[in-house]
Amino acid sequence: IKEKRIIDGVTNLIVKGEISPICMTETISTMDKNSKFSELFSSYPNLTKPNLLISDAKHEIRHFIATTGKPVFSKARQLDPKKLKIAKEEFQFMLDNGIIRPSKSPWASPLHMVKKKDGSYRPCGDYRRLNDQTIPDRYPIPRIEDFHHILKDTKVFSKFDLFKAYYQLPINEEDKQKTAIITPFGLFEFNVMSFGLRNAPSTFQRFINEVLCGLDFVFAYLDDILVASRNKEEHQSHLKQLFDKLDKNGLRINISKSVIAVEKLEFLGYEISSEGSKPLSQKVEAIHNYKLPETIRELRTFLGLINYYRRYIKDAAKTQAILHEYLKGAHKNDKRKIMWTEQAINMFEKCKQDLSNVALLTYPKFELPLCLCSDASDFAIGSVLEQYENGAWKPIAFYSKKLNDAQKSYSTYDRELLGIYLSVKHFKHLLEGREFTIFTDHKPLFFAFKQKNEKASPRQNRHLQYISQFSTNLQHIIGKNNIVADALSRIQEVTSVDYEKIADDQSSDEELKQLMQSDTTLKFKQQPLQSGKFLWCDISANKIRPYIPKNSRIIIFKLIHGLSHPGIRSTIKQIASRFIWPGIRKDVRIWAQSCIDCQKNKISKHTKSQFGEYRQPDERFNEIHIDLIGPLPPSNGNRYCLTCIDRFTSWIEVVPIPDIKAETVARCFYENWIVRFGVPYRVITDRGSQFDSETFKSLTNLCGVKINRTTAYHPQCNDKIERQHRTLKTAIKAHNSIKWSETLPTVLLGLRAVLRDDTNYSISPMVYGKCIKLPGEFFDNSKVTTSTENFISNLQNQMETLKPLESKYFKRNKVFVHKDLSSCSHVFMRIDRVRKPLESPYQGPYKVMDKSEKYFVISYKGKNVSISIDRLKPAYLLNSENENPDYDENLKAAKPNECLTSNKLQENAANS
Secondary structure, eight states, X not given: OTTOEEEXXXXXXXXXXXXXXXXXXXXXXXXXXXXXXXXXXXXXGGGXXXXXXXXXXXXXXXXXXXXXXXXXXXXXXXXXXXXXXXXXXXXHHHHHTTSEEEOOOSOBEEXXXXXXXXXXXXXXXXXXXXXXXXXXXXXXXXXXXXXXXXXXXXXXXXXXXXXXXXXXXXXXXXXXXXXXXXXXXXXXXXXXXXXXXXXXXXXXXXXXXXXXXXXXXXXXXXXXXXXXXXSHHHHHHHXXXXXXXXXXXXXXXXXXXXXXXXXXXXXXXXXXXXXXXXXXXXXXXXXXXXXXXXXHHHHHXXXXXXXXXXXXXXXXXXXXXHHHHTTTTOOTTOOOBOOOOHHHHHHHHHHHHHHXXXXXXXXXXXXXXXXXXXXXXXXXXXXXXXXXXXXXXXXXXXXXXXXXXXXXXXXXXXHHHHHHHHHHXXXXXXXXXXOEEEEESOXXXXXXXXXXXXXXXXXXXXXXXXXXXXXXXXXXXXXXXXXXXXXXXXXXXXXXXXXXXXXXXXXXXXHHHHHHHSOOSOOEEEEEOTXXXXXXXXXXXXSOEEXXXXXXXXXXHHHHHHHXXXXXXXXHHHHHTTOBOTTHHHXXXXXXXXXXXXXXXXXXXXXXXXOOOOOOOSSTTSEEEEEEEOOOOOBTXXXXXXXXXXXXXXXXXXXXXXXXXXXXXXXXXXXXXXXXXXXXXEEEEOSOTTTTSHHHHHHHHHHTOEEEEOOXXXXXXXXXXXXXXXXXXXXXXXXXXXXXXXXXXXXXXXXXXXXXXXXXXXXXXXXXXXXXXXXXXXXXXXXXXXXXXXHHHHHHHHHHHTOOOOOGGGGOOOOBOOTTTTTOSEEEEEOOSOOOTTOOSEEEEEEEEEEOSSEEEEEETTEEEEEXXXXXXXXXXXXXXXXXXXXXXXXXXXXXXXXXXXXXXXXXXXXX
8 A cells, every 4th residue: 555556466567546545554455256255255344444443443342551659751752853754644644543632641651663674663652651550450361372272173274363453442531641652743642552551462352352252263362363164164154253253343354464264374483284283484494593692691582482382392391401501590681601512502403403303283182092201301301292193193292391409309210200290280281081191111100009108208199199180091111202483583693794795895896996906916816606796806825715895894804703702813814814805904903902892801911000008197196097897706796897007107996896887887986096096187998888978977077087988899999907907817716716806905915016017116116105015024124214304205206216118018019001091091890899600800891081090080880980990901992882882884993092002101100
């Protein structure tokens, strides 16, 4: 209709025309007048005549939207001119046909443009916030495979797609305002049920079930209807009954998507015939061509696709067991890379091969003999339900299940019994009221129903009791297997080289013409393609190397480098040995250096800057470090310690505390340091939430104390206190006492008496003016023999000579700073927490907002965050990647961020 033409089915002649303003359909199909079903359709002229006007609805069904909470609303989303034009046309169409109406609703969901398979757009509402407040309707949607139940002995099939099915159900008047959509050109609400509403599928399924009630030859899955009959005469009668019901309720058929009176058809991803059902060949082929998943998310998608046809696959759980191991502990959208083993790859290929070799499943016939064959391995159970038909056993369905860790530890007998129990439970709906035989290859099970109950374990008795409700005929046999179907369209295809396109591009490539006319050692020769086109290739190296035009070079790089992400030199060798173009080595080097996945996952050398130190204070108790230790084993009600160290004297105070609440920490700091040693000028802390709390800030502001906070995951910034923590913990452990809070005072006495390397004095003379006396000292050689005035003067002079010196250890660390870190615009940040298996060691890239010698300010999750340079490395990006992680094939690779020359940061770090 949209093409404004009619095509003759016999001559293929085309007649142009104009579209009627009341036209509601996209395609018109005609039926052979000699067909038996042509007259049937002519009896129901309205059935195939599209009509969206809800005033003509012949039923009283309405869609209700029960919500909780206040109305939700959003602002109108901006649209580009193309989408805006499409949206206006579609909304005008819906207005003209009564689908929508102008609204004054307090509800407003944003407009969302859904892209169709043909590239066009369908406007709809983004009802996520409305759906969050909608009370769910639990009416069941049938399982797709349930259509098999109506196919017994049937040979003629039809399927129908209802025209604009949702639009044929009006919305309850009071709830129409909740469907309001806000657009740049107005607010509109739906008169009929719209796509995207939470309970729309349940409402429509309830409606169609009521409409088709009593037609046991019909299976309806939402707006898809299947009719199955034993012959054409019966089928004509069945269709008449169906058409009566549909016409009575004002429903319409989309004849262009319907198939009538055939012996074989496709329905919901299956091929149906009188012999049985099987997966569609094109769906199987798509799965068979599925590339090896690179991430856990892709693997989960693959398993969902293949398990859509699980009932057709023998021993699916056994084959897929090793693949499911990769999913343990993974979240839904986990994008971690998979480290494939040879065994796992083989099982992946076997999964695809098993689907290619699936059996044709027959339909259950209750008058035929039935058997259940079960088996169990070390890590899975599997079974097949079969019926004896035409002298042979034919499968009805397969079942398999992976065993959990507890079930894997069962004995062989218990695993085999569990396999039968779970299989009977799974096929319960097909086994109830039927006589059937259970076959097993584990001979001891043959005597299971003959042994005494007291000889079986409670679990074995439960399993046998359940099985016996259906059958006790157990025989031994020697040796005897919804992601929805449309999800196949989302398979990520392997990037391949389109040599047809390359051949076309070569014909107009100026670089190729200049290269062939220049004095070069390359030897060009045209190689024929299957299409009859020719491809220019170099044969000078005794091998055929195609010339690659500009537009296809990045595709070649991604195809080769993306296989295993080798290093720069290896990638250059692989590509240069297979293809040619001017500057190939330079281009490949830049692209390989700019590969985001490589930069995030490869570790060459971590940044390690020169140790920095805070300026040495000029007086005691002026600058202090504070930190927390714990949780520790409970001791006298305490599980943590607050640690305070003076930078000038290294005097340490360690106070046990019961918890690390902000109030507890602030009170402890005040009572145990400020009260004893006065108010410090500066306090240095880590990024603990207690030190960033309002309570602690209020205390420091009241006392006039400045706070310096270290960067995250970089304890070197607070290294003075971190070293003391190690020493303190070692000393406490050496006492071998679980009452560490009672041991702590003794440990502190020893630490305050230890000689310092920089002054050759202990800490106590710098605080008290004399060495403290330790237990065991008999003589005291430091008796005061001078007057009080002279003692104070001497003490002050001694204090001047006891200034701490720079530690020798401070000079010993090896410095390494990436040469490009000083000039790069983006960086990767090292993950210093405990990483999950196979998690990338770096995150990013992140934009650098500001720089200093010891830390960078980066844009992280919408916030500016200070990060130590020891956790950073420069990010090499193509110019087109700074804002978009996807390569732009039309842009020439730029020098990564112009960050390859400056060593300023390294020089500054070495001189600090």
